[in-house]
Amino acid sequence: MQAKHSIQVPEYELVRSAKRKTVSLQVKASKVRVLAPAKVCQDEITRLVSSKAEWLWRKIDEQQQLLSSKSERQFCHDELFYYLGTPYQLDIRFQEQCVTSIELDALAQKIIVNVANSFLTDDFQQEKLQQQIKQKLQLWFIEQANLVLTERIVELQQSTGITMQSLKIRHYKSRWGSCDAKHRINLNWLLIMAPVTVIDYVIIHELCHIKHLNHSAKFWQLVKQFYPNPDSAKVWLTKHQAHLYWV
Numbered sequence: 001m002q003a004k005h006s007i008q009v010p011e012y013e014l015v016r017s018a019k020r021k022t023v024s025l026q027v028k029a030s031k032v033r034v035l036a037p038a039k040v041c042q043d044e045i046t047r048l049v050s051s052k053a054e055w056l057w058r059k060i061d062e063q064q065q066l067l068s069s070k071s072e073r074q075f076c077h078d079e080l081f082y083y084l085g086t087p088y089q090l091d092i093r094f095q096e097q098c099v100t101s102i103e104l105d106a107l108a109q110k111i112i113v114n115v116a117n118s119f120l121t122d123d124f125q126q127e128k129l130q131q132q133i134k135q136k137l138q139l140w141f142i143e144q145a146n147l148v149l150t151e152r153i154v155e156l157q158q159s160t161g162i163t164m165q166s167l168k169i170r171h172y173k174s175r176w177g178s179c180d181a182k183h184r185i186n187l188n189w190l191l192i193m194a195p196v197t198v199i200d201y202v203i204i205h206e207l208c209h210i211k212h213l214n215h216s217a218k219f220w221q222l223v224k225q226f227y228p229n230p231d232s233a234k235v236w237l238t239k240h241q242a243h244l245y246w247v
């Protein structure tokens with residue numbers, strides 16, 4: 001894990017009210033809200049949220065897990081999986097003596113899963129087959145994520161003129177990426193399911209954290225300089241969140 005000083009503060013919505021006496025933090029459906037009295041200054045709110053960042057991420061994680069467990073996957077024929085923003089249907093094909101493998105048929109919008117027909121024996125184990133497909137699918141997505149995300153970050157470093165220290169593609173339960181004080185960027189491999197424009201938003205967001213390690217007005221100003229409409233990307237991610245988290 002990252003050192004405490006470099007824990008990113010999650011995004012939050014600030015709601016001020018004249019009636020409130022104290023600041024309170026809420027996490028609902030993995031979204032953070034800060035309820036504050038009208039007169040408390042932004043610095044104080046930022047300080048409080050930063051000091052609670054670890055706790056907030058834990059809450060977000062817990063709630064995200066509940067959300068994703070609602071979209072339990074079967075890894076069966078015709079089931080939909082997003083790849084670069086397009087829904088693809090799983091096409092499970094039983095073959096003679098084959099090693100489980102994945103192929104993409106972009107034209108037919110199918111992810112072909114070749115499986116040995118020995119799975120269809122008398123002691124056919126549905127669960128074992130599902131596990132096998134899930135594992136191979138996950139490996140395939142991670143492989144694609146490594147290729148695509150690396151390619152995008154190389155290009156976006158050039159176009160923004162912001163350079164990171166290193167890139168790691170990893171698994172996160174409840175976030176798309178992170179950037180620490182040493183300019184090391186991590187990206188969630190599940191992003192490979194989002195459209196390239198959304199992937200670009202997440203990368204630009206993290207690159208801008210190299211200049212501003214917070215979500216201040218200056219940070220958003222910089223993001224918008226390179227990505228004028230971040231809201232559309234954020235909406236896409238929120239809307240598809242439960243579907244994208246299946247691991």
Ligand SMILES: [Zn+2]
Pocket residue numbers: 008205209214215
């Ligand atoms: Zn951020």
